[in-house]
Amino acid sequence: MAQTIWIHKLADAKKPEAAGMDYLCEHLFQDLTRSGKLTKLKGWNPTPDASAKDGATYRALFCDSCAKNHNNGNVRMAKEPVLV
Numbered sequence: 124m125a126q127t128i129w130i131h132k133l134a135d136a137k138k139p140e141a142a143g144m145d146y147l148c149e150h151l152f153q154d155l156t157r158s159g160k161l162t163k164l165k166g167w168n169p170t171p172d173a174s175a176k177d178g179a180t181y182r183a184l185f186c187d188s189c190a191k192n193h194n195n196g197n198v199r200m201a202k203e204p205v206l207v
C-alpha cells in the first residue's frame with residue numbers, strides 16, 4: 124500500500140527557487156514555511172510528472188524520502204492556503 128504524498132501549491136514568486144516546479148512536498152513546504160527559504164537539506168528532486176490517483180500530474184519538488192515513496196498515483200494536493 125503506497126503512502127500518500129501531500130503536496131502544497133507554491134506561490135508564483137517562489138517557483139524559480141524550486142527549480143520551476145509548481146508544488147512542494149509537505150516536508151519542503153514545512154521548511155519553507157519555517158525559514159522563509161528553500162533548502163536542500165532533505166533532498167532536492169524536481170518531479171515534473173508527480174501523479175495523483177485520478178491521473179492528474181503535477182510539477183512537484185520532492186524531498187528524498189518522498190521521491191523514494193512516489194509511485195504513480197499516490198500524490199494528493201493539500202487543502203492549506205497557498206504560501207505567499
Ligand SMILES: [Zn+2]
Nearest residue numbers: 148150186189
Ligand atoms: Zn517530502
